Amino acid sequence: MSKVNNILLAGVGGQGILLASEVISEVMLMAGLDVKKNEIHGMSQRGGSVVSHVRYGEKVYSSIIPEGEVDILFSFELLETCRYLPLLRKNGRAVVSDWKIAPPSVARGTVPYPKDLTQKICSQFPSSIIVDGLNLALAAGNAKTVNTVLLGALSNILDFDREMWLTALQQMIPSRLLDVNLKAFEAGCQAK
Amino acid sequence: MKKVLLSGNEAIARGTYEAGALVACAYPGTPSTEILENITQYQEIDASWAPNEKVALEVGIGACFGGARALVTMKHVGVNVAADPLFTLSYTGVRGGLVLVTADDPELHSSQNEQDNRNFAKFAKVPMFEPADSQEALEYTKLAFEVSEQFDTPVFLRSTTRISHSKSAVVLGERPTEIKKPDLERNPAKLVMLPGNARKLHPIIEQRTLDLEEWSCQQPFNTIEKGAGEVGVITSGVSYQYVKEAMPDADVLKLGMVYPLPKPLIREFAAKYKTLYVVEELDPFIEEQVRAMGIEVIGKDKISICGELTPGRVKGQLFDQDSPTEDTSAELPPRPPSMCPGCPHRGVFYELKKAKAYVSGDIGCYTLGFMPPLSAMDTCICMGASVGIATGISKVLSEEDKRKVVAVIGDSTFLHTGINGLMDMVYNKSTSTLIILDNRITAMTGRQENPTSGYQLNELEAPRVDLEQLCRAVGVRHVTILDPYDLAMTGKVIRAEMARPEVSVIITTKPCMLVPRDNQIPRPPLAVDNDKCTGCKACLQIGCPAIIWDSEKKKSIVDPIICTGCKVCLQTCRFDAFQECGEIS
Incomplete structure (x- = not known):
């Protein structure tokens, strides 16, 4: 059986994780692959920790990624990246926005936001890519396009036609927000 | 053939359309909610939210007695509410097909218990299909309607969170061009369940289960997949x-129908293996029945009854292998859900805590009042339970303790099953206080309309239940309407009504912050004046995600992107440090 590829998306409710996983899944479907994606709705939307699994290949059974077999941890927030780091396979990589969002206990001042998370990610998984998602999104014109910036960065390391990504974005994003999202995607593609 | 990506819930909606159903009814509940939301795209189907699951099923029953195919959906605990009509519908059978979707929630992602509703199939003697992906969700929905009519029975379709909320590729079909027109057909001997009629039907439904068992042995949804031939696995649904993933070489008997079980097929399969596993989430539902056939299996002695399965858990539990898990160490603070910035419930719980109330809580966003720092909820059992529990606990407490008891419920939950409790409060002369948090929407499940919102599922306007008049009509003499953003008044009213030796109701009237039609006038975000903030942390006690403690400057800051300008924080500050953005020079 040919290999199934596994992308785990992580972040905080409201960051657009589910839209990003929709876009990735549509690209895989366009490429003629079997694809499954999984996520939890409901309580987690209230600012909680959110994950979504995307798997693609010739034939995919489980929509949940087998533990320890994540190829790419695609994450929108630093702390959430580290929470799911143990699920990455050896030689896996993280594609991460270095945005920090304080969880409730940090916001209340009872514990500090953990330090040196970027170093932790890069020392364990040296091929990881850290993107200044928030500033690139602001430069594109809308703070809420961090997810699209990150999709641009992700598209650089996946072997699918750029046209497919653009088509998927056009299908998924309301027309009034399309221009700013295409700009954000481009900024992500250029990010080093 | 063109494939589209559909979630299990979208596929069930599509299957209902392709089955030619005319009616769909539900009460929202995670993970079932999106089925009805998706059915609204099919104009041919009359889709509606009912006030609770029992009413939803009764609407479905009526439609099917009229000769139409009807879908009814709910989360697992919803079937507890709908159980009364369900068990007798099993006796009457149907006219048009009736399919009841139960969306179970192994792992309790968004639920108050982890019940396994396959037990309802056996208990109510109703056949149950269980799809393993979105394509099967679509096909089994259509099949369930056919089986319903062929065997004259309601049929369960069981989903779980990982089926309902996973997307996979689906090939779509078409809706039949001709659908039988519903009409009136009287058949009281079949539909009036007096003892004399029901007694005659009981042996018929026992035979029906035997007939289904025999029939299902020959059907393609119960299939054997050959592997290396050494071990056998019986499984169904997402566990398949x-x-x-975990046992790619095993021979697998995959069951599409989990009740009744195809016993002759199971016997034939089991006879081939020395080692036979049953892999199923939650209860040993299949396992116990297989063991009762005298067949030895490995099942719940290895695989946990608690929680959902994953590929790693199946492998780990069966073969004692460790698999990695997410980092839950103390260095990474958890990120639980919390009330949204600007939520109208926040001030109520802040004041309930200050008043040292014993809070009998209920199911909704406001259950998050349990979370620190609000920490103002003492009980929460099920939909509507806050009211009866407040009555009951008040019966046994001293006069002093009795006054501390306050029941808290949302608008949708109050109409679901809370109103009955309020009638009991008045009728049996309780002295408790009930707070109805009316935010005009069923918020927790993703903002669905309800009889207090003024709109239907299809967004058409509808009459709005007047909660104040409703409470007065059942005999409550003291009803106070309250703006929950006014903390001083909220505290004053709560204390006054707690002290009153009579039933009283407080109704808060501010809408959910996430409903655009109710929040058309934007309010400017607040900011903290650094010169005035003394770092006393009083504002952090309201648990607003928009207020963040700056541990270096030792002051609070406001995140202007998510602040809604509700000004609850401003009222907790003794130093006047919160101001609208732009006011600070």
Whole structure:
């Protein structure tokens, strides 16, 4: 059986994780692959920790990624990246926005936001890519396009036609927000 | 053939359309909610939210007695509410097909218990299909309607969170061009369940289960997949997918119908293996029945009854292998859900805590009042339970303690099953206080309309239940309407009504912050004046995600992107440090 590829998306409710996983899944479907994606709705939307699994290949059974077999941890927030780091396979990589969002206990001042998370990610998984998602999104014109910036960065390391990504974005994003999202995607593609 | 990506819930909606159903009814509940939301795209189907699951099923029953195919959906605990009509519908059978979707929630992602509703199939003597992906969700929905009519029975379709909320590729079909027109057909001997009629039907439904068992042995949804021939696995639903990942060489008997079980087929399969596994989430539902046939299996002695399965858990539990898990160490603070910035419930719980109330809580966003720092909820059992529990606990407490008891419920939950409790409060002369948090929407499940919102599922306007008049009509003499953003007044009213030796109701009237039609006038975000903030942390006690403690400057800051300008924080500050953005020079 040919290999199934596994992308785990992580972040905080409201960051657009589910839209990003929709876009990735549509690209895989366009490429003629079997694809499954999984996520939890409901309580987690209230600012909680959110994950979504995307798997693609010739034939995919489980929509949940087998533990320890994540190829790419695609994450929108630093702390959430580290929470799911143990699920990455050896030689896996993280594609991460270095945005920090304080969880409730940090916001209340009872514990500090953990330090040196970027170093932790890069020392364990040296091929990881850290993107200044928030500033690139602001430069594109809308703070809420961090997810699209990150999709641009992700598209650089996946072997699918750029046209497919653009088509998927056009299908998924309301027309009034399309221009700013295409700009954000481009900024992500250029990010080093 | 063109494939589209559909979630299990979208596929069930599509299957209902392709089955030619005319009616769909539900009460929202995670993970079932999106089925009805997706059915609204099919104009041919009359889709509606009912006030609770019992009413939803009764609407479905009526439609099917009229000769139409009807879908009814709910989360697992919703079937507890709908159980009364369900068990007798099993006796009457149907006219048009009736399919009841139960969306179970192994792992309790968004639920108050982890019940396994396959037990309802056996208990109510109703056949149950269980799809393993979105394509099967679509096909089994259509099949369930056919089986319903062929065997004259309601049919369960069981989903779980990982089926309902997973997307996979689906090939679509078409809706039949001709659908039988519903009409009136009297058949009281079949539909009036007096003892004399029901007694005659009981042996018929026992035979029906035997007939289904025999029939299902020959059907393609119960299939054997050959592997290396050494071990056998019996499985169904999403567990099948994990078996294929964890044990790729096993021979698999995949069950599409989990009740009744195809016993002759199971016997034939089991006879081939020395080692036979049953892999299923939650209860040993299949396992116990297989063991009762005298067949030895490995099942719940290895696989946990608690929690959902995953590929890693199947492998780990069956073969004692460790698999990695997410980092839950103390260095990484958890990120639980919390009330949204600007939520109208926040001030109520802040004041309930200050008043040292014993809070009998209920099911909704406001259950998050349990979370620190609000920490103002003492009980929460099920939909509507806050009211009866407040009555009951008040019966046994001293006069002093009795006054501390306050029941808290949302608008949708109050109409679901809370109103009955309020009638009891008045009728049996309780002295408790009930707070109805009316935010005009069923918020927790993703903002669905309800009889207090003024709109239907299809967004058409509808009459609005007047909660104040409703409470007065059942005999409550003291009803106070309250703006929950006014903390001083909220505290004053709560204390006054707690002290009153009579039933009283407080109704808060501010809408959910996430409903655009109710929040058309934007309010400017607040900011903290650094010169005035003394770092006393009083504002952090309201638990607003928009207020963040700056541990270096030792002052609070406001995140202007998510602040809604509700000004609850401003009222907790003794130093006047919160101001609208732009006011600070």
